[in-house]
Amino acid sequence: MKEINRESVLDALKNVIDPDLNKDLVSLQMIKDISHTNEEITVTVELTTPACPLKDKIKQDCINSLWNEFPMVKEIKINMTSRVTSNNIGIKNSLIPNIKNTIAVASGKGGVGKSTVSVNIAVALAKEGAKVGLIDADIYGPSIPTMIGLIEKPKIFQDIETTKMVPLENFGISVMSIGFLINEDSPVIWRGPMASGAIKQFISDVHWKELDYLIFDLPPGTGDIQLTLVQSLPLSGAVIVTTPQNVSIVDVKKALKMFQRVNVPIFGIIENMSYFIAPDTGKRYDIFGNGGGEKLSKEFKVPFLGSIPINQNVRESGDKGSPVVFEFPEIEESKKIMEISRNLAAQISINNLLSKTANVEIILES
Numbered sequence: 001m002k003e004i005n006r007e008s009v010l011d012a013l014k015n016v017i018d019p020d021l022n023k024d025l026v027s028l029q030m031i032k033d034i035s036h037t038n039e040e041i042t043v044t045v046e047l048t049t050p051a052c053p054l055k056d057k058i059k060q061d062c063i064n065s066l067w068n069e070f071p072m073v074k075e076i077k078i079n080m081t082s083r084v085t086s087n088n089i090g091i092k093n094s095l096i097p098n099i100k101n102t103i104a105v106a107s108g109k110g111g112v113g114k115s116t117v118s119v120n121i122a123v124a125l126a127k128e129g130a131k132v133g134l135i136d137a138d139i140y141g142p143s144i145p146t147m148i149g150l151i152e153k154p155k156i157f158q159d160i161e162t163t164k165m166v167p168l169e170n171f172g173i174s175v176m177s178i179g180f181l182i183n184e185d186s187p188v189i190w191r192g193p194m195a196s197g198a199i200k201q202f203i204s205d206v207h208w209k210e211l212d213y214l215i216f217d218l219p220p221g222t223g224d225i226q227l228t229l230v231q232s233l234p235l236s237g238a239v240i241v242t243t244p245q246n247v248s249i250v251d252v253k254k255a256l257k258m259f260q261r262v263n264v265p266i267f268g269i270i271e272n273m274s275y276f277i278a279p280d281t282g283k284r285y286d287i288f289g290n291g292g293g294e295k296l297s298k299e300f301k302v303p304f305l306g307s308i309p310i311n312q313n314v315r316e317s318g319d320k321g322s323p324v325v326f327e328f329p330e331i332e333e334s335k336k337i338m339e340i341s342r343n344l345a346a347q348i349s350i351n352n353l354l355s356k357t358a359n360v361e362i363i364l365e366s
């Protein structure tokens with residue numbers, strides 16, 4: 001009979017592969033604690049995100065592998081924890097040392113659901129246990145305050161060294177928007193450099209807590225303003241939102257090329273307003289066409305993170321200031337958004353691992 005000790009337990013866990021990261025848990029240094037008696041084995045696994053889409057599978061694979069090796073034990077306990085990884089070397093400046101990953105949500109075309117997707121992904125990741133911030137980078141038409149149900153002015157944080165604004169909080173996320181600082185009915189005239197300057201201040205002059213993910217809801221388009229923004233923001237990567245229709249796809253291609261030009265990785269494409277299921281008949285209608293997002297992801301070789309149907313609850317929750325994943329967690333659209341958020345978190349982890357390996361290779365080569 002095989003002896004239970006730290007080495008033999010680790011040997012058994014070398015058979016468990018994280019399918020996203022494509023390596024075994026031991027090489028990935030995910031095994032944190034091992035304790036055992038002759039009757040019981042307890043292992044702590046540390047994932048790279050609390051929103052890991054394969055959490056249950058990895059846990060079950062650990063249990064199976066340990067039972068296989070040690071059939072005589074009475075109990076196997078796997079504690080699943082997480083610590084979000086980062087690629088700070090890839091982030092362009094050190095203004096944000098306590099923010100691990102920054103994600104732009106963009107599209108070429110307006111009105112495709114960037115703000116809706118940004119708010120709901122932020123809330124979804126927070127529901128999974130991540131520390132999440134959201135910056136409304138659409139200073140021309142800030143819609144985040146309405147969608148997240150926040151209207152008050154941010155408080156000021158002051159200590160001997162700094163004076164900063166404190167982000168507002170709702171649904172477990174920290175939020176900053178120009179909409180908190182200006183009156184709704186007074187239009188603001190920003191020129192390009194002023195716009196990106198203002199957004200940069202949302203990073204440098206705001207007292208952000210430690211964050212796993214900071215999401216930027218970008219303004220629509222691929223013009224000078226957007227280009228200046230994506231060049232000047234310290235972005236880990238971007239997510240592109242599209243609808244399935246051709247006019248949207250044409251603009252999305254421009255957005256993809258814009259990010260590629262400034263070397264910002266694309267974490268994936270989300271197709272919004274994909275189809276409509278009639279609530280009375282259950283019949284599906286492809287209002288804006290079908291499959292455009294997936295086709296695009298193949299063409300540009302970027303991951304497809306998932307699609308969100310059109311649903312009145314999505315729109316109404318946004319208008320009401322209570323995101324659909326919070327208000328109606330049980331409906332299909334919310335489940336899809338949760339799944340998309342987990343897929344995004346996985347892509348970020350994959351990117352961080354790949355860039356870590358790439359950095360090691362660069363160091364070894366030089």
Ligand SMILES: Nc1ncnc2c1ncn2[C@@H]1O[C@H](COP(=O)(O)OP(=O)(O)OP(=O)(O)O)[C@@H](O)[C@H]1O
Nearest residue numbers: 110111112113114115116220309310311314315318
């Ligand atoms: N899946 C959906 N089902 C129903 N309504 C939706 C869905 N996604 C977005 N909407 C609605 O469509 C409208 C536009 O969405 P949103 O404001 O999120 O788009 P946007 O891309 O941020 O727009 P803009 O380019 O103006 O910033 C909103 O009224 C929103 O509630």
Ligand SMILES: [Mg+2]
Nearest residue numbers: 114115138143
């Ligand atoms: Mg918007």
